[in-house]
Amino acid sequence: MDALPHKPQPRLFHAILVMVLLLCLAIGTLSVWRTLVQNETHRQQELLQQEVEGLARQMETRFDYQTDAIQRMARRWSDYRRHPPAWQRDADALLEDFDNIQAIEWLDASHCIRWIRPLQGNEPAVEFQYPDDHPNLPYLQIARESGQPVLSNQFELVQGGAGLAYQIPLYRDAGGNPQFDGYLIAIFRAEALLHSLLAELPTAHLSLTLEDRRGTLFQRLRADTHYSLPPAQARVHLGDSDNFTLYSYPNAATLHNSPIPTITLIGGLLASALLCHALWLALLATRRLEALQLTNRTLQSEIARRQQVEQVLQSSQSRLQLVLDMTDYSYDALFILNLDPFEIVYMNRTCWASLGYSAEQLRNLLGICPDDVVPGAQDWLETLREQSRKGESAIYQRHARTRTGKLVPLEISVRPMKRLGIDYLVCVGRNNHQQLEATAQLERLTQIDGLTGLFNRRSFDAALAAEWRRLQRQQLPLGMLMVDVDHFKLYNDTYGHLAGDDALRSVSRALQQHVGREGDRVCRYGGEEFAILLPGADIAQCRKVADLIHAEVRQMKIPHVVEPERRLSISIGIACALPGCEHPPESLVQAADQALYEAKKAGRNRSACAELVS
Numbered sequence: 001m002d003a004l005p006h007k008p009q010p011r012l013f014h015a016i017l018v019m020v021l022l023l024c025l026a027i028g029t030l031s032v033w034r035t036l037v038q039n040e041t042h043r044q045q046e047l048l049q050q051e052v053e054g055l056a057r058q059m060e061t062r063f064d065y066q067t068d069a070i071q072r073m074a075r076r077w078s079d080y081r082r083h084p085p086a087w088q089r090d091a092d093a094l095l096e097d098f099d100n101i102q103a104i105e106w107l108d109a110s111h112c113i114r115w116i117r118p119l120q121g122n123e124p125a126v127e128f129q130y131p132d133d134h135p136n137l138p139y140l141q142i143a144r145e146s147g148q149p150v151l152s153n154q155f156e157l158v159q160g161g162a163g164l165a166y167q168i169p170l171y172r173d174a175g176g177n178p179q180f181d182g183y184l185i186a187i188f189r190a191e192a193l194l195h196s197l198l199a200e201l202p203t204a205h206l207s208l209t210l211e212d213r214r215g216t217l218f219q220r221l222r223a224d225t226h227y228s229l230p231p232a233q234a235r236v237h238l239g240d241s242d243n244f245t246l247y248s249y250p251n252a253a254t255l256h257n258s259p260i261p262t263i264t265l266i267g268g269l270l271a272s273a274l275l276c277h278a279l280w281l282a283l284l285a286t287r288r289l290e291a292l293q294l295t296n297r298t299l300q301s302e303i304a305r306r307q308q309v310e311q312v313l314q315s316s317q318s319r320l321q322l323v324l325d326m327t328d329y330s331y332d333a334l335f336i337l338n339l340d341p342f343e344i345v346y347m348n349r350t351c352w353a354s355l356g357y358s359a360e361q362l363r364n365l366l367g368i369c370p371d372d373v374v375p376g377a378q379d380w381l382e383t384l385r386e387q388s389r390k391g392e393s394a395i396y397q398r399h400a401r402t403r404t405g406k407l408v409p410l411e412i413s414v415r416p417m418k419r420l421g422i423d424y425l426v427c428v429g430r431n432n433h434q435q436l437e438a439t440a441q442l443e444r445l446t447q448i449d450g451l452t453g454l455f456n457r458r459s460f461d462a463a464l465a466a467e468w469r470r471l472q473r474q475q476l477p478l479g480m481l482m483v484d485v486d487h488f489k490l491y492n493d494t495y496g497h498l499a500g501d502d503a504l505r506s507v508s509r510a511l512q513q514h515v516g517r518e519g520d521r522v523c524r525y526g527g528e529e530f531a532i533l534l535p536g537a538d539i540a541q542c543r544k545v546a547d548l549i550h551a552e553v554r555q556m557k558i559p560h561v562v563e564p565e566r567r568l569s570i571s572i573g574i575a576c577a578l579p580g581c582e583h584p585p586e587s588l589v590q591a592a593d594q595a596l597y598e599a600k601k602a603g604r605n606r607s608a609c610a611e612l613v614s
């Protein structure tokens with residue numbers, strides 16, 4: 001598996017970047033500082049060089065001034081030869097002016113010192129004969145051959161110490177021809193010469209050495225001399241000799257430490273540090289800005305997403321509100337229950353308006369005493385909890401009490417529903433008063449005979465079975481009368497079928513006149529036959545009722561062609577039984593039917609009793 005590409009940490013990367021920049025700036029600043037220092041040193045060396053060269057020129061000028069005086073004496077040599085005291089006077093005067101001259105002497109052509117001034121201090125040189133290896137001999141040779149003054153290198157004086165000899169060839173006038181007559185030599189003490197040359201010149205700040213080919217003539221070095229730096233040097237032409245070199249070594253006085261490089265260095269380093277710090281802050285600010293922008297973008301997208309969700313939510317809410325508003329127009333009472341704990345989550349307008357309450361009133365009432373609104377509500381709620389546990393739908397027939405106290409029948413359809421882990425019951429209640437009425441009416445119609453308005457045969461059968469069971473439990477008798485209109489076929493045939501119907505309705509009314517106790521039931525058994533159930537009536541009571549019915553029919557005086565009374569009459573079969581398991585209910589009917597048969601057989605318009613069913 002390939003390694004994921006490494007993305008450098010921005011903070012570390014920026015830190016390295018800033019450090020590299022800081023390093024580069026520091027190096028650049030140091031480079032500039034070094035260049036400035038070098039330039040400054042170079043400039044100071046140039047200044048030192050100019051100063052040394054100026055000094056060399058001044059030395060040359062001063063030396064020339066002194067040697068000019070000596071040369072003037074040389075030009076008067078012939079006079080001096082004739083009058084030596086003049087030489088002595090002039091020499092002493094010159095020596096008085098130039099105290100750096102050790103001696104002025106005449107060296108004859110055989111290289112013997114003949115005259116010398118002053119004598120004091122130069123005693124060893126009086127009558128001194130130059131040896132053949134004297135170092136000045138080559139210079140003397142050059143001076144003689146060139147006829148020009150020559151300055152020697154330094155040499156060891158017989159008087160002691162080092163000296164320089166300024167040697168001028170002398171010529172004596174001999175009858176118009178100049179004749180070589182030795183040398184006029186001015187012996188300079190090297191150190192005194194340099195001191196006199198440098199006197200009154202601003203050289204105290206300089207570290208100086210003057211050298212010729214034989215070594216150092218003069219040296220004055222300050223303690224703060226920088227020997228590591230190359231010295232400024234200048235050739236010093238003393239007379240015609242260019243053997244002298246003046247060196248000036250840099251020292252603290254000549255190396256003026258300019259503050260500019262240091263200021264530049266410190267300023268540059270500070271500026272670099274500040275620049276890098278500012279860059280670092282800018283990078284941090286950029287990173288923070290990027291982070292802020294990222295956060296902002298995230299927030300924007302989150303806001304957009306939430307707005308979308310909100311729009312969807314609003315749309316859903318408006319749709320939900322539409323649905324809820326629609327439910328307010330429903331004739332059905334819609335409500336949603338949460339049973340644990342009991343709470344009416346929602347109910348539409350029909351719920352409270354149909355009962356005459358406001359929504360708040362109904363909620364409060366249901367919260368305080370639900371049984372006042374829905375009788376038996378507590379028990380019903382237990383039933384609903386059980387239903388909810390099973391997750392089954394069900395339809396209940398309940399009643400709700402209106403504000404005026406009227407009970408309203410409700411058919412309530414209940415369906416469990418689970419949302420977000422919570423069990424709800426969605427209920428739709430409908431006032432089914434009319435439906436119940438219609439059903440009851442239908443039920444009645446199925447039990448009522450259409451012609452007479454009495455219960456029909458089907459109703460009779462049901463009532464017989466029910467009363468049989470009830471009276472069996474109560475151990476009470478059940479009486480029955482089977483009534484049949486006499487010669488009704490003849491009646492129809494005589495008066496018409498419609499008149500027959502009227503007659504049947506009249507007989508029905510007569511039957512009902514005397515059968516009014518609770519549980520008594522008068523039924524049209526079929527055609528012109530009627531059956532009367534008399535729960536709790538014994539045979540005597542049945543007979544009494546039968547007699548009353550006979551009297552009522554007779555009193556109606558419905559005309560009939562049958563002799564002898566020429567009125568419509570009825571026959572009644574009476575039976576009575578104590579219901580028990582050994583006989584079915586039909587046995588009572590059979591007994592009554594048998595009794596009726598007996599009454600017909602006996603001549604009609606009478607009653608007959610069947611044997612009691614044991």
Ligand SMILES: Nc1nc2c(ncn2[C@@H]2O[C@H](COP(=O)(O)OP(=O)(O)OP(=O)(O)O)[C@@H](O)[C@H]2O)c(=O)[nH]1
Pocket residue numbers: 451484485486487488489490492496497498499500501504526527528600604
């Ligand atoms: N008008 C009318 N006649 C009916 C109705 N139901 C049955 N009948 C008639 O009732 C008559 C019954 O006659 P039968 O069974 O022979 O008996 P009866 O003529 O009454 O003679 P007995 O019972 O022996 O006295 C028939 O002619 C039927 O048509 C009815 O609803 N309306």
